[in-house]
Amino acid sequence: MNKTIIVSNRLPLQVKIENNTLNIKPSVGGLATGLKSVHEEGNGIWIGWSGLTEEELNKDLSNQVNKEVTKAKCATVPLTQDDVDNFYFGFSNKTLWPLFHYFMEYTEFDNDQWEAYKTVNQKFADVVLDNIEDGDTVWVHDYQLLLLPKLIKDKKPNTTIGFFLHIPYPSYEIFRTFPWREELLHGMLGADLLGFHTYDYERHFLSSVKRILRLDVQFNEISYLDRVVKVDSFPMGIDYKKFHNAALSHLNQSNTEKSELQKRLDDHIQAGPDTKLILSIDRMDYTKGIPNRIRAFEYFLNKYPQFKEKVRLVMLAVPSRSDVPQYQKLKRETDELVGRVNGEFSTVSWTPIWYFYRSMPFDNLIDLYTSSQIALITPVRDGMNLVAKEYVATRVNQDGVLILSEMAGASKEMNEALLINPNNFEQLADTLKHAIEMPAEEQSKRIKILQKRLQRYSVEKWAEEFMKSLNDTKKIGKTIVAKKMDENHQATMISDFKQAKRKLLFLDYDGTLVGFKDNPQDAKPDDKLIQLLDQLNQTEHTDVVIVSGRDRETFEDWFADKSYNLITDHGVWLKAKNDDWQMLEILKTNWMDNIQPILQTFVDRTPGTFIEQKKYSLAWHYRKADPELAQIRTIELNTVLTHLISNNDLSVLKGNKVIEIKSSSVNKGRATSRWLTKANYDFIFAIGDDWTDEFMFEDLPENTYSVKVGFKKTKAKYYVKDTDKVRDLLANFTQQ
Ligand code: ADP
Numbered sequence: 253m254n255k256t257i258i259v260s261n262r263l264p265l266q267v268k269i270e271n272n273t274l275n276i277k278p279s280v281g282g283l284a285t286g287l288k289s290v291h292e293e294g295n296g297i298w299i300g301w302s303g304l305t306e307e308e309l310n311k312d313l314s315n316q317v318n319k320e321v322t323k324a325k326c327a328t329v330p331l332t333q334d335d336v337d338n339f340y341f342g343f344s345n346k347t348l349w350p351l352f353h354y355f356m357e358y359t360e361f362d363n364d365q366w367e368a369y370k371t372v373n374q375k376f377a378d379v380v381l382d383n384i385e386d387g388d389t390v391w392v393h394d395y396q397l398l399l400l401p402k403l404i405k406d407k408k409p410n411t412t413i414g415f416f417l418h419i420p421y422p423s424y425e426i427f428r429t430f431p432w433r434e435e436l437l438h439g440m441l442g443a444d445l446l447g448f449h450t451y452d453y454e455r456h457f458l459s460s461v462k463r464i465l466r467l468d469v470q471f472n473e474i475s476y477l478d479r480v481v482k483v484d485s486f487p488m489g490i491d492y493k494k495f496h497n498a499a500l501s502h503l504n505q506s507n508t509e510k511s512e513l514q515k516r517l518d519d520h521i522q523a524g525p526d527t528k529l530i531l532s533i534d535r536m537d538y539t540k541g542i543p544n545r546i547r548a549f550e551y552f553l554n555k556y557p558q559f560k561e562k563v564r565l566v567m568l569a570v571p572s573r574s575d576v577p578q579y580q581k582l583k584r585e586t587d588e589l590v591g592r593v594n595g596e597f598s599t600v601s602w603t604p605i606w607y608f609y610r611s612m613p614f615d616n617l618i619d620l621y622t623s624s625q626i627a628l629i630t631p632v633r634d635g636m637n638l639v640a641k642e643y644v645a646t647r648v649n650q651d652g653v654l655i656l657s658e659m660a661g662a663s664k665e666m667n668e669a670l671l672i673n674p675n676n677f678e679q680l681a682d683t684l685k686h687a688i689e690m691p692a693e694e695q696s697k698r699i700k701i702l703q704k705r706l707q708r709y710s711v712e713k714w715a716e717e718f719m720k721s722l723n724d725t726k727k728i729g730k731t732i733v734a735k736k737m738d739e740n741h742q743a744t745m746i747s748d749f750k751q752a753k754r755k756l757l758f759l760d761y762d763g764t765l766v767g768f769k770d771n772p773q774d775a776k777p778d779d780k781l782i783q784l785l786d787q788l789n790q791t792e793h794t795d796v797v798i799v800s801g802r803d804r805e806t807f808e809d810w811f812a813d814k815s816y817n818l819i820t821d822h823g824v825w826l827k828a829k830n831d832d833w834q835m836l837e838i839l840k841t842n843w844m845d846n847i848q849p850i851l852q853t854f855v856d857r858t859p860g861t862f863i864e865q866k867k868y869s870l871a872w873h874y875r876k877a878d879p880e881l882a883q884i885r886t887i888e889l890n891t892v893l894t895h896l897i898s899n900n901d902l903s904v905l906k907g908n909k910v911i912e913i914k915s916s917s918v919n920k921g922r923a924t925s926r927w928l929t930k931a932n933y934d935f936i937f938a939i940g941d942d943w944t945d946e947f948m949f950e951d952l953p954e955n956t957y958s959v960k961v962g963f964k965k966t967k968a969k970y971y972v973k974d975t976d977k978v979r980d981l982l983a984n985f986t987q988q
């Protein structure tokens with residue numbers, strides 16, 4: 253039976269050694285807690301780091317860890333202390349984490365740590381490859397493993413791979429500062445489906461892909477090599493029932509069943525009818541806005557002194573990444589601030605802040621959630637924030653108020669919370685007052701709507717939707733009819749070629765024989781290509797024709813001393829081997845005077861674009877333009893041109909990052925069909941990459957071996973990945 257392999261840096265359980273024995277605890281953090289229920293149900297495995305380094309494990313302990321981990325349907329990736337220092341504390345948490353959370357000032361770019369990041373991603377890949385079987389699905393998680401999808405895809409191209417990012421994806425302006433940005437994007441694009449918490453993160457990612465890799469993006473699909481990569485947003489939910497049911501059972505606890513913590517919380521609540529607890533729970537992380545929250549609370553107590561001795565901020569901060577200096581600094585700052593505020597406001601019977609710096613068992617979390625009338629969640633940047641959702645799920649009496657930062661991904665789907673900007677103390681203080689005084693009816697109205705949504709879009713539903721979408725990516729390929737030219741197809745084709753008596757090869761030039769350059773004049777044939785074309789041209793009983801939209805002058809210049817068959821200007825001119833140029837179509841060019849000024853206005857308004865004036869056509873190139881602006885402009889230009897050319901014999905061709913206007917009576921299909929009359933060909937091959945080549949694929953006889961370069965919609969029968977593959981394929985024709 254096929255299985256799903258979950259891969260994340262941390263396993264859902266963390267192993268520690270205490271007095272030479274193993275201590276196993278559940279991991280904290282949104283990822284581990286969220287996915288646990290998904291993993292428990294399936295028949296798959298979860299691959300990750302146990303939390304211990306190789307140096308800490310002797311043989312005996314190692315066996316014990318393996319036993320425990322296997323019992324929990326997990327497998328470990330062995331990491332050394334060096335890996336942990338440079339990959340985990342280093343690159344993951346000193347570079348990617350701050351950068352993706354917009355903390356540029358905390359971001360380090362260190363080459364050694366980048367190397368460690370690559371090495372450790374490879375270690376994860378090795379364990380995945382050891383555990384994978386044909387037909388399995390892999391689901392990779394989070395920023396520690398951005399290179400992993402590609403590492404798996406390269407080795408197992410038929411495996412379906414999903415990737416989910418649990419943290420924000422930053423805007424292009426931030427991401428572009430990252431020195432290894434191309435490699436990181438290629439790493440992620442190894443996946444078939446990329447998931448983000450919100451549409452904003454998805455949008456930022458697509459923008460980086462378009463601008464940095466210059467890939468074609470249509471809606472949420474990226475054409476990447478010979479695949480389509482789908483990108484979508486899936487806001488992660490929680491295990492609603494678990495939290496709701498736990499809260500229900502807490503409500504019915506007898507006094508003796510209650511925890512010590514619960515008893516202390518009860519004491520506070522019973523101190524007076526209008527006393528309230530304000531709760532915050534986070535990992536101790538600078539993205540969570542902890543110091544700002546304390547300052548804002550101080551501001552609130554000064555602004556509204558009537559609440560002194562009535563409200564208390566209960567702050568649980570779970571230790572996290574404490575080897576990273578910024579986290580140590582944050583801990584010191586928090587300690588100081590709590591001390592200062594408590595020192596300033598405490599009375600004999602009241603301290604304004606209860607501060608816990610430790611991890612707590614699940615039951616105590618529920619005590620905190622159910623006892624607090626207000627939750628104050630104020631991250632300055634947070635991918636999602638599950639604590640906000642958990643708080644709402646535990647409000648079984650439909651009371652309580654959630655104050656939530658609009659910088660948390662969760663705010664996008666929790667409109668009924670009181671949304672605040674965590675940097676605006678005035679707003680925060682007023683919102684706290686509003687929350688404290690909110691009538692029960694309003695509380696219930698808000699909480700009910702929030703609960704309904706959380707109940708429906710639970711973590712199970714989230715995982716289900718992701719997996720469904722991931723499965724659907726298998727169908728994307730099928731809507732494009734062309735088949736990948738694999739070794740079997742190639743062998744059949746070459747055998748047909750060898751048996752044929754008269755053979756014909758049509759080769760498009762740009763995007764097929766050579767890759768694209770920013771400037772069309774730079775795409776001259778290189779020595780290797782000339783060598784290949786010479787060999788093809790000398791192959792017996794074979795006519796090789798280069799069919800291009802290039803103008804005659806360019807090819808005359810580039811192939812001056814060659815006796816190739818050439819068709820230029822999309823089919824206006826033809827030069828047969830050892831013959832003179834011949835005009836295939838008589839064309840008017842007077843329309844150009846009208847169209848040229850219009851194109852010029854687009855050049856003026858779209859930096860990076862230019863007009864290529866050919867003898868019989870005009871081309872507007874936008875390869876170097878900002879892709880998002882270019883997308884808007886191409887739609888605009890298309891509308892303008894369609895209107896203008898309706899009474900002329902002109903057509904608009906959308907090529908690869910170019911729009912070309914030319915006479916309708918000229919196209920590669922007409923030109924190549926004419927060539928067919930020259931001999932009785934019993935083997936025909938045609939290869940090209942863009943729309944202009946589709947005319948050729950459409951018009952050539954049924955038995956033609958037609959091949960598209962890249963994975964795009966096409967009338968060709970086969971497709972190949974890129975220009976390198978084209979050259980490999982053509983080299984086969986030269987081997988006798
Ligand atoms: P992050 O992923 O940045 O840590 P989230 O709010 O998304 O932030 O997720 C935190 C998760 O960790 C929540 O599911 C929460 O219940 C859990 N958690 C927080 N504190 C503790 C704790 N002391 N013990 C166990 N789990 C905790």
Ligand code: G6P
Nearest residue numbers: 262280281282283394418419573
């Ligand atoms: C966030 C990240 C997770 C990470 C968790 C805890 O939720 O998205 O990938 O596991 O924090 O952080 P830690 O560094 O302890 O794994």
